[in-house]
Amino acid sequence: AQSVTQLDSQVPVFEEAPVELRCNYSSSVSVYLFWYVQYPNQGLQLLLKYLSGSTLVKGINGFEAEFNKSQTSFHLRKPSVHISDTAEYFCAVTHPGGKLTFGTGTRLTIIP
Amino acid sequence: DAGVTQSPTHLIKTRGQQVTLRCSPISGHKSVSWYQQVLGQGPQFIFQYYEKEERGRGNFPDRFSARQFPNYSSELNVNALLLGDSALYLCASSLRPGNEQYFGPGTRLTVT
Numbered sequence: 042a043q044s045v046t047q048l049d050s051q052v053p054v055f056e057e058a059p060v061e062l063r064c065n066y067s068s069s070v071s072v073y074l075f076w077y078v079q080y081p082n083q084g085l086q087l088l089l090k091y092l093s094g095s096t097l098v099k100g101i102n103g104f105e106a107e108f109n110k111s112q113t114s115f116h117l118r119k120p121s122v123h124i125s126d127t128a129e130y131f132c133a134v135t136h137p138g139g140k141l142t143f144g145t146g147t148r149l150t151i152i153p
Numbered sequence: 154d155a156g157v158t159q160s161p162t163h164l165i166k167t168r169g170q171q172v173t174l175r176c177s178p179i180s181g182h183k184s185v186s187w188y189q190q191v192l193g194q195g196p197q198f199i200f201q202y203y204e205k206e207e208r209g210r211g212n213f214p215d216r217f218s219a220r221q222f223p224n225y226s227s228e229l230n231v232n233a234l235l236l237g238d239s240a241l242y243l244c245a246s247s248l249r250p251g252n253e254q255y256f257g258p259g260t261r262l263t264v265t
Contacts, residue, residue, distance in 0.1 A: 045195075077256075083258055083259075084157075084243055084256040084257050084258040084259050085196070085243065085245075085256040086256070087253065087254075087255070090253065131195050131196070133195075135251075139209070139250075139251070140186065140198040140201060140209050140211065141186070141188075141196070141198060141245075141254060142198070143195030143196050143197075144195050145193075145194055145195050146193075146194070146195050
């Protein structure tokens with residue numbers, strides 16, 4: 042069975058400051074890892090994904106994440122946040138062909 | 154190109170009623186998955202369909218059922234509604250199971 046833990050339910054950050062949203066996973070098999078963003082009253086939009094290869098993955102809107110197999114982590118980072126980044130962020134894991142298992146989400150609030 | 158579409162956008166039902174939610178995948182996508190997102194939580198996997206066959210089912214009671222049509226659109230049915238079924242129901246499509254999933258805007262179901 043797979044599981045995902047997002048350690049922070051809420052993260053307030055000042056505008057133009059850096060941010061890191063933490064994600065840890067557990068799985069007995071190889072997995073694919075994803076970060077999704079959900080803006081208010083909308084569905085989920087894929088930010089980035091790790092399937093294989095380079096452990097540093099770059100996504101949309103200036104976000105990046107690093108896959109660390111030894112620490113079973115896939116933390117999301119952005120060097121400088123904007124007001125428009127205010128949203129809920131979900132980390133998810135799946136093994137090839139399988140369902141997506143999501144974390145409980147991290148609400149990112151940008152303070153002007 | 155149109156993304157994943159879902160109907161209706163919002164729905165209000167009373168306990169004990171039945172509801173049908175609809176999803177149209179991105180053109181060319183043959184796999185559809187359904188997720189339930191209760192307020193404040195991450196999405197939970199309900200069903201996955203591929204080429205009109207059920208390929209996976211989450212931990213949901215038999216009151217939940219789904220099907221996929223020859224045009225790859227899908228319906229999710231929930232019978233004997235409970236207050237706890239109130240949630241955002243998300244549909245996602247992909248070329249095939251294991252490929253990147255694209256989410257629709259969701260159907261918000263309120264059970265009173």
